[in-house]
Amino acid sequence: MGKITFIEHDGTEHVVEFEAGASLMQVAVNNAVPGIDADCGGECACGTCHVILAQEWFAKTGTPGPDEEQMLSMTPERAESSRLGCQVQTTEAMDGMTVRLPEFQM
Amino acid sequence: MRRSSLAAGTLLTTLIQKQWPHEAVLISDEPLPPYQRPPLSKDYLAGKTARESLYLRPHSMYENAGHRLRLGERVERIDRVNKTVELSDQSTLGYDRLVLATGARVRRLNAPGADLEGIHYLRDIADTDALRSQLSPGQRLVIVGGGYIGLEVAAIAVKGGLKVTVLEAAGRVMQRVTGPEISAFFLAKHRDAGEEVRLDTSVIGFEADDDGHVAGVAVADGSTVPVDVVLVAVGITPETALAESAGLPCDDGILVDEYVRSGDPAILAIGDCTRHRNVFFEQPQRMESVANAVDQARTAAATLMGDDKPYDAVPWFWSNQYDVRLQMVGLSKDHDERVVRGNPRDGAFAVFYMREGHLVAVDAVNLPIAFMVGKKLVYQHRDVDAEALSDPDIELKSLV
Numbered sequence A: 001m002g003k004i005t006f007i008e009h010d011g012t013e014h015v016v017e018f019e020a021g022a023s024l025m026q027v028a029v030n031n032a033v034p035g036i037d038a039d040c041g042g043e044c045a046c047g048t049c050h051v052i053l054a055q056e057w058f059a060k061t062g063t064p065g066p067d068e069e070q071m072l073s074m075t076p077e078r079a080e081s082s083r084l085g086c087q088v089q090t091t092e093a094m095d096g097m098t099v100r101l102p103e104f105q106m
Numbered sequence B: 001m002r003r004s005s006l007a008a009g010t011l012l013t014t015l016i017q018k019q020w021p022h023e024a025v026l027i028s029d030e031p032l033p034p035y036q037r038p039p040l041s042k043d044y045l046a047g048k049t050a051r052e053s054l055y056l057r058p059h060s061m062y063e064n065a066g067h068r069l070r071l072g073e074r075v076e077r078i079d080r081v082n083k084t085v086e087l088s089d090q091s092t093l094g095y096d097r098l099v100l101a102t103g104a105r106v107r108r109l110n111a112p113g114a115d116l117e118g119i120h121y122l123r124d125i126a127d128t129d130a131l132r133s134q135l136s137p138g139q140r141l142v143i144v145g146g147g148y149i150g151l152e153v154a155a156i157a158v159k160g161g162l163k164v165t166v167l168e169a170a171g172r173v174m175q176r177v178t179g180p181e182i183s184a185f186f187l188a189k190h191r192d193a194g195e196e197v198r199l200d201t202s203v204i205g206f207e208a209d210d211d212g213h214v215a216g217v218a219v220a221d222g223s224t225v226p227v228d229v230v231l232v233a234v235g236i237t238p239e240t241a242l243a244e245s246a247g248l249p250c251d252d253g254i255l256v257d258e259y260v261r262s263g264d265p266a267i268l269a270i271g272d273c274t275r276h277r278n279v280f281f282e283q284p285q286r287m288e289s290v291a292n293a294v295d296q297a298r299t300a301a302a303t304l305m306g307d308d309k310p311y312d313a314v315p316w317f318w319s320n321q322y323d324v325r326l327q328m329v330g331l332s333k334d335h336d337e338r339v340v341r342g343n344p345r346d347g348a349f350a351v352f353y354m355r356e357g358h359l360v361a362v363d364a365v366n367l368p369i370a371f372m373v374g375k376k377l378v379y380q381h382r383d384v385d386a387e388a389l390s391d392p393d394i395e396l397k398s399l400v
Ligand SMILES: Cc1cc2nc3c(=O)[nH]c(=O)nc-3n(C[C@H](O)[C@H](O)[C@H](O)COP(=O)(O)OP(=O)(O)OC[C@H]3O[C@@H](n4cnc5c(N)ncnc54)[C@H](O)[C@@H]3O)c2cc1C
Pocket: B003, B004, B005, B006, B007, B008, B027, B028, B029, B030, B036, B037, B038, B039, B040, B041, B073, B074, B075, B076, B101, B102, B103, B104, B122, B123, B124, B149, B239, B242, B270, B271, B272, B273, B287, B288, B289, B290, B291, B293, B316, B317, B318, B319, B320
C-alpha cells in the first residue's frame, strides 16, 4: 500500500492509495480520477489512458512497447515521459509518485 | 436514476467526476456491478483475468459518492405518467430522469434442437463461466457464426487444445463489419491455426445423443458435424421490450436524438439498446460497441447536467484473435474505394476506406498507428490523398 498523486491539467491534485500490482490506469479509474477515460478497459486498444510521468519515475517504469509507442505517438500533449496508464504496472517502489494527466485524451 | 451495465456504469462515473448534485440509483438484473464485456470472449474466457478485474469501478466507488446500486433486480414496468418504475421485488421507485441502458440480447437460432444441452450463447459473465467449464482439451467445439465473438472464442479454444469448426452462413468471416481484405486475412489466420472454417454454410438443426445432449450440427448441404460443445454467436437484438411497453418510439432500437433523449424528454437511452443519430452517419443507426456505450454515456451526463452537447463521437472497435489485434474506426460499409497500406503477409497492415475522397474508416491489423491516425482523420472529415496512404515512404503521422 502506498500513495500516488494524479494531477489534472488544471492543477487539481488527487492523492490516492494503491496496492502494488494494479496498473496505473486502474489505480486512477478505481478512484474516479477525472482526465483518464480508459475506454478499452486496459487492452492497449484505445489510447485514452495517456499519463505523463515525472522524468525520474519514467526511467523506473521501463520503456513503452512497440504498440504502445505507436499509440502514444498520436496522443495530444505527448511528452517525453508519456505512457499509456494501462501498460504501467505499479510496484511498491512507486509510493510517492506523481503523475500528470493531459487536458484531452485521444 | 438509471439502470444496467457498461453504459450505465460509465454514466454514473462521469456524473460523479462532474459532481452532479443529485442521487442516482443503478438497477441491474445482473448480480454484479457494471463490468467490461469484451474480455468475456478474450482474456477472461482464457482464464487469464480474475472476475473482479472486469468491474468498471469498484462497487464502493459509486456508494461512497452517495449513489445506490440495486443489483440482481429487474425493472418490470415504467409508469411515465407517475414517473415511477416497478421492480421485480414489487417495489416502486420514483424518478425525475430515467436512463435506459438495457443493452441487447443474443439472437437465438430458430432451428430444431436449438435448446439442447451443450449449446451455449455468450453475453454475460455467467455465459462465459458456463462455456469455459466445457472447454477441455480434445473436445470438439462447433461455433455457429464467424463474427468477431465466434472467432475470438475459436482462437482461445484452439489454444486450449480443442478441435474447432466454425460455420458461417455468409461468404466471408466478419462480413457485417469489415471489408474483404480483412476477412481474407483472418480466414487464413484461423485456418492456418488448424480450425475448419466453412463459409456459405447454414445450420438447419441440432441432433441429440441419448441423454439429450447435443451431438451433431446439421447443415444445409445435408451433412452433420459431430460435436461435444456448441457456441452460437449470430448477433444480438436490442433489449427494447421495457421501452416499447411504455410506449416509447422504437425501431429495432430505442429511438433517441443526438442528446440521447427518447420520445419522452424525461427518459434518455444509451448504449446497445439505442438507434441514434450521429454526424458520421446519414441514417439513424444501431451500434454494438464499447465506444458507443461510453460515448453516449458521456453525452447523457452532459444532457442531465443541462450542458447539452450533441453526440458526435467517431465509432471505433477492436478485436483480439490469436496474436492479432484488429482496431477499427469509422463505418466502412458505404465506401467507394479501398486503399491497403502494408502487406497482409507481413502480419501488419491497414485498409483505408474512402468515400468521395474522404476517409470514412480504417481497419488496422497489428498497426496501431493507422488506427490512431484514422481516428483523427475520420473525425475531421478530411479529404485525404489515397496514394499517400499506401506509400510506405510517407509517414502516416505526417498526413494529420
Ligand atoms: C463476448 C463479448 C465481447 C465483446 N467484445 C467487444 C470488443 O472487443 N470491443 C467492443 O467495442 N465491444 C465489444 N463487445 C460489445 C460491448 O460489450 C457492448 O457494446 C457493451 O457492453 C454495451 O453496453 P450497454 O451498457 O449498452 O449494454 P450491456 O453492457 O449489455 O448492459 C445492459 C445491462 O442491462 C441489464 N438489463 C437489461 N434489461 C434490464 C431490466 N429490465 N432490468 C434490469 N436490468 C436490465 C442487462 O442484464 C445488462 O446487465 C462485446 C460484447 C460481448 C458480449
